[in-house]
Amino acid sequence: MVETGVGRFPITQVWPSVDNGKYPAKAFVSEVITFSAIAFREGHDALAVDLKITDPKGKTTRHQMHPGKPGLDQWKKELQLDLEGIYRFQIAAYDDVFGTWHHNTEVKLNAGIDQELMMLEGKKLAARFSEKNKKAFVEILKIFETEKDPQTTFQKVMAAGFEEKARANPLYDLETLSAEYEIFCERRLAGSGSWYEFFPRSEGAKKNKDGSVVSGNFKTALKSLDRVVKMGFDILYLPPIHPIGDAFKKGKNNSLNAGKEEPGSPWAIGNTAGGHDTIHPDLGTEKDFRAFVTKANKLGLEIAMDLALQASPDHPWVKTNPEWFTTRADGSIAYAENPPKKYQDIYPINFDNDPQGIFNEVYRVVEKWISFGVKIFRVDNPHTKPVSFWQELIAKVNENHPGTIFLAEAFTRPAMMHTLGKVGFQQSYTYFTWRNSKTELESYLTELASESADFFRPNLWVNTPDILTEYLQYGGKPGFLIRATIAATAGSSWGMYAGFELYESVARPGAEENIDNEKYEYKFRDFDKALAEGNSLAPRIALLNQLRKDHPALTQLRNLVIHQTDDDGILCYSKHLSEAAVGKADTVIVVVNTDPRSARQTMVHLDLEALELPESFKVKDLITGKSYEWGKDNYVRLDSFTEPAHIFEVIR
């Protein structure tokens, strides 16, 4: 037979796989992966299919796969991955000689034909197995040799464990192997975590009586870490902490030509004090930053830094390496523009002029901050830089510093967003903020949890300094509660930018972002006062993050299942981990009214098979503590003005 052939038994559509194996599929430690493949054979005989997997330590195991829905020739196996590194797997299909004999024998004994013949065939088969494991088949062979009545023989060999022993000692006749595929299993935070964002310059900033401001810094921001930890977040993300350019500095509400006293946008990086490798003098010293990271880590919080590859006209690179920018025909350096719009405070980098030089410099910057204890980078607008640059950078950083995480802030067309994930970005911002209705959420969450889950790890941010959606502008407090509930429970990662817990909902007219935006000024927020007055969502945020710690099912992505409801505003989904995969089943069912200005009631129709649930069971609402008897069809009423969601734990 030809070497490049289809193989003795065709095996196709091996899953998980990305672009047919061009890129490794993504997974994170603790994640339950459903491996699958189409495998089939000619004629009527039985086929057995195994998953053959080698873990990052080099240990190979085999797992029998189970047939999926009839007619599709699909085979499946759920497995929880628990090591960081590359898993390699293949699908093995082979002649199920025992299965064929067993099926034919059952049918023929029932029909009363070929009875003696089938016992002869069985004896031959047992003899073959015996060559592999003599001890296991001694008794079975003896039954075949001594027992005369076929029906009795069959009963006896089955009772003696013929099936179990045959399955435990496969002959692997005509074994055919698929190509080998890879899964890159990363640490848990690569795919699952809760994020909080604040501007360190606002944390502890003080307004003097004359209106001047004393910037917050890494020392004053230390206190704020407690606030973040109390809400249960895993990661604290800081906008750029580097010197800010003076040329064309942006002022309050994105105005041009800011006054000297205005701090400017942290994304206009670089001035005479330094660039991407330097800390803004207002924020403190490198020692202060190191202390900040260390304290955060002690509190169980990782620090994510911003990586915004662009320069203010004052950036040192402009002098040392003008070739890293585009020089226009008149000799000037090109600023950012989307004609006719100009962004003169920003020089974009031209990656094609000196690719290796730029790569080396960016790599140096990243390594510098890694040496401070930073293991996570939030990348600003990666889709305006060559995809191949990111592929190389992320690969090299992860090779030298395993566990480093890059979050892509790309809001653009699907091909680019998906490809950034394929080439290495551990995580990506999503269009979740703009998916607010029940039907929008059903289809988008399904896409994220299934179609794109092998290469695109979504982070469901509820807001950012750039995004304050109409839903939040006009949804009132229930709107904030609804969005936090869905973000924290539907995906595996979610994020929140400071001020969300204070229900900040006023937009700059004509823009979809906060008025008096923190990007261009200091914010003076009194979180404690809001909490004391009952105007803070912080306690609910803390509860949501605690539920994520209590319920491993909530922190996975691929286990999302949408359930039908009769109302067009009430969304229902579940997160389930099976006992077979993780040892102890964990099932959470979320029912949420997506309409922040209504009380609604509906029947909720659960897919009990997907949840491995009996017709009747008990659920406990983790918000109210109340318990209910539930089944396939359940009545739910949700008044957004009092409590828009149920988060049910299934009591097993």
Added chain:
Amino acid sequence: MVETGVGRFPITQVWPSVDNGKYPAKAFVSEVITFSAIAFREGHDALAVDLKITDPKGKTTRHQMHPGKPGLDQWKKELQLDLEGIYRFQIAAYDDVFGTWHHNTEVKLNAGIDQELMMLEGKKLAARFSEKNKKAFVEILKIFETEKDPQTTFQKVMAAGFEEKARANPLYDLETLSAEYEIFCERRLAGSGSWYEFFPRSEGAKKNKDGSVVSGNFKTALKSLDRVVKMGFDILYLPPIHPIGDAFKKGKNNSLNAGKEEPGSPWAIGNTAGGHDTIHPDLGTEKDFRAFVTKANKLGLEIAMDLALQASPDHPWVKTNPEWFTTRADGSIAYAENPPKKYQDIYPINFDNDPQGIFNEVYRVVEKWISFGVKIFRVDNPHTKPVSFWQELIAKVNENHPGTIFLAEAFTRPAMMHTLGKVGFQQSYTYFTWRNSKTELESYLTELASESADFFRPNLWVNTPDILTEYLQYGGKPGFLIRATIAATAGSSWGMYAGFELYESVARPGAEENIDNEKYEYKFRDFDKALAEGNSLAPRIALLNQLRKDHPALTQLRNLVIHQTDDDGILCYSKHLSEAAVGKADTVIVVVNTDPRSARQTMVHLDLEALELPESFKVKDLITGKSYEWGKDNYVRLDSFTEPAHIFEVIR
């Protein structure tokens, strides 16, 4: 940058491709293929994308691709393939420096900014193009050098053909190439043709007065060729023409133990007279068969032979090569069975016992018949033999005898049917016979013409000796007319088994096949009498096949488009070939009432964009000759009892 990288510009989802290039995509001579790919770049600059294709003679051409729907980053190019053999193609993406300059210049001149600068940039660009083709850009460069006013300069260089010349002399900056993909372009009949099936033993068979029968043979069947040619068929398929086994011979209506005078089923191959390499003595000599093939070819008809790889217990192989069958534990040879059902007249081949020996013998048989002028084989039940066997056989036969066609008679699960196509079968039977309602047809025809078209070439048979559907049993004459109309116009290949044109509709009770089935007996049909009495569909069949000759659009597969109708019984689809692709546009619109027992009326809503049609145009019904003014929305009434279909030619 890493060698295995994504490339400077990501290129994904290249089409047509099968399993990401594991198998060549299928095409046939004259077929119009829509090449496509996802290609995109970072930021706002323009990208150009080319199809780079090398034909079987080694000639490479490049074709600019056009952007598809906004937001999808998809690029497309239609191309008609006209040579037999392997086409190799790649997608090339490169920096569209002219496009970027042109877009920015237009915007900036309108906004009145950077006007001189853009002319400087334009001049630099023209100088670069000039290095490639000095002559073409002399005038443009001169305008840039002499004209002072930017607006005038821009108008003048554009009027001087800057765009056309730039497109004709691309700089290919940062060119990135996709992987190379293959298309196997075969002769037209591999993908497009009309088939007729008859049993030669019935053609000219005579019943004596005593009830005994004189078999038809290749000499008497010669006369029947005219009938087939008159109906306009391309291919005549003959059930097996080999000696038939005596052991357990099947009689009338599939009864066991046929009498000596009964001819038996042609699929029970082999007796003392010979096996697969032998002609049934009743049918004549090898010389007769050769004369039959030669005559058919002269009439423009190709002969398709049956390749049924199984043996009667009397087959010579059973004695010469018992190892090609399965020996049971009691020493007997295994007959076919699907326990508890037994098929004792058939010994299945065991392909795993002596793969190379069996391969050599089958290859010898195939080559023997090829030497008689046979170029087409209809393979009986390929899905009960190893897929890898077919892959090897079809590859070797096609290597030594290019243009040989294999039609797979596999009615089974989609994975097997599709894989048989992928590994080489040129054509496949389909589930068309069981897709009768409008919605069934809409989804099935769409699947055949798009999702699976790259690897699975459907042949839409309306009946076979094994299949007489309930639709035909109970649909009356209109049912036959409807099915023939759809089969002949919706796919690219269709087929019909003798008797269909006589509206044979009585089934054997409990079976979905003709009563007194020709598989087990001779049939004595009077085609001429039926024709004379107006009880024959032959004239309509001839018309349908003639329309296929007149309208190239009808003989393609991938150009099918379903159009919306308001009635749940009236189906509308079109076949369109664009002027750009084939030089002269050809558009046929079919509207058919799928309900054989009703008169229905509806509005038909055409997708004018897909058909490249204006808001108003003329159509001519090719059945009645009547013309109509049509547009986007059109009223149609179809009475199945008189005429269930319109076949409209668009008059351009």
